[in-house]
Amino acid sequence: MADYLINVFLDEAKMKALEAAGLASQVKDLGGKKAIQVPLGEKEQKKLAKGFPDLVFDGSNACVLPSEAEAKLLDIIAQMKTIDVMKVAIMKLYNPLAGKAPRAAAKY
Numbered sequence: 001m002a003d004y005l006i007n008v009f010l011d012e013a014k015m016k017a018l019e020a021a022g023l024a025s026q027v028k029d030l031g032g033k034k035a036i037q038v039p040l041g042e043k044e045q046k047k048l049a050k051g052f053p054d055l056v057f058d059g060s061n062a063c064v065l066p067s068e069a070e071a072k073l074l075d076i077i078a079q080m081k082t083i084d085v086m087k088v089a090i091m092k093l094y095n096p097l098a099g100k101a102p103r104a105a106a107k108y
Contacts, residue, residue, distance in 0.1 A: 002039025005062040006086075008070055008077075010034045021078045037062065038073065040086040051094040069093050 007030060010018065015034065018024060026036050040048070048063075049055055057063045065073060076089045 003042045003061065004040050004045040004057065005060070006038040006040060006073065007062050007064050008036050008038060008074060009064070010036065014074060017074065017078045021081045023077070023081065023083065026083050036077075036083055038077070038083050038086060038089075040090075044086045044090045047090055047094040065093075 008014070009030070010027065010033075015024075015027070018027065018036065023036070027034050028037060029035075030037075045057075045061075048065075052066060052069065055063050055065070064070070072092055073085070073089050076085050076092065077083055080088070
């Protein structure tokens with residue numbers, strides 16, 4: 001079992017993308033809404049928390065990503081045809097240099 005989960009709530013278009021990838025069996029009912037739960041480890045959770053400071057994990061250690069990041073994650077899931085994608089997805093979702101000014105080149 002994963003330490004943390006990302007809940008991706010599905011509309012009709014997202015559901016079709018998952019069905020096309022053969023992942024319809026991964027869909028769960030969460031509070032009356034269809035969703036998939038993407039597992040992630042503690043290291044990935046820490047990176048996501050740094051990359052998305054407003055990210056909130058609930059009592060079951062699950063969160064919902066901002067819409068742009070969720071769309072990227074769903075694309076990766078559809079391409080790889082599995083929900084176990086966080087090792088790959090974290091590189092596209094987490095940018096450690098986002099918002100930091102570039103350093104000036106050293107003067108010699």
